[in-house]
Amino acid sequence: MLTLATQSPGEPEIFASVQGEGPSAGMPVAFLRLSRCNLACVWCDTAYTWHFTGDERPHRSGETHDRRANQVALPVAEVAGLIAEHGQKRLVVTGGEPLLQAGALAELLELLPDITVEIETNGTTRAPPRLDIRIDQYNVSPKLSHSGNPPELALISERLHAYAGDPRAWFKFVVAGPEDVAEAAALVRAHAIPPARVFLMPEGTDSATLRSRERWLVPLCLEHGFRMSDRLHIHLFGDTRGT
Ligand code: SF4
Structure with missing residues (x-):
């Protein structure tokens, strides 16, 4: 079984669109x-995907979500069928943190042998060999101090070093201010992450915020040799599910 997010209660969040972020931005994907x-x-x-009723950890929305309305558990074969219906050659597995369900995910990908797979992860964990062998691209997004997570949970040196040495891995740092770029650059240096595989992406869920942050991000990308990632889906569809 896999536990999926929902687009509306009971409806699994499986959809086709163009990738909105990172190295595959613009590519048609499921x-x-x-x-x-x-x-x-x-x-x-x-x-x-995680901030359910009763969870006391802070989130800036101040809201929690009903677990039953926002999760749906489905057999792996059913998920594979729903993905195949979209007819795409490339699959983006996102979350939440998808690697928390690595075993079932490996089973799923064995049912979809011809699809190219990219996986979005916060970089705190690793895929076991049975899953890793099916991953074509890792989009690793380590979470900086402005995320509010304790660094001992969010920034695990051994994992970051391992992803840095994996040519399939791209790094995407979400930044809200120039001080976040300095923190990201220090992590890049400390873990020997190739700058050419690093994206800086503005934090924001509306076009105006993204555009204003991208203006000060450009010179910082030039300074460090990093790439900048936009968030196409926000400009096109707003902060909505299933896009
Ligand atoms: S790592 Fe952070 S941004 Fe990503 S799903 Fe978890 S809480 Fe959300």
């Missing part, structure tokens, strides 16, 4: 959004 996360970012834009 998305699978899994529920649950091991971190708790105060600005998380998918808090409905």
Whole structure:
């Protein structure tokens, strides 16, 4: 079984769109959004995957979400069928933190042998070999101090070093202010992450915020040799599910 996020109660969040962020931005893909996360970012834009009723950890929305309305558990074969219906050659597995369900995810990908797979992870954990062998691209998004997570949970040196040495891994740091870029640059240096595989992406869930932050991000990308990532889906569809 896999536990998925929902687009509306009971409807699993599996959809086709263009990738909105990172190295594959603009590519046509199927998305699978899994529920649950091991971190708790105060600005998380998918808090409905983890911030359930009774969870006291802070989130800037001040809201919690009903677990039954926001999760749906489905057999792996059914999930594979729903993904295949979209007819895409590439799959983005996102969350939440998808690697929390690594075993079932490996089973799923064995049912979809011809699909190219990219996985979005917060970089705190690793895929076991049975899953890792099916991953074509890791989008690793380590969470900086402005996320509100304790660094001992969010920034695990051994994991960051391992992803830095994996040519399939791209790094995407979410930044809200120039001080976050300095923190990201220090992590890049400390873990020997190749700058050419680093993206800085503005935190924001509306176009105006993204655009204003991108203006001060450009010179910082030039200074450090990093790339900048926009968030296409926010400009096109707003902060909505299933996009
Ligand atoms: S790691 Fe990702 S899914 Fe988890 S709380 Fe942070 S932003 Fe949300």
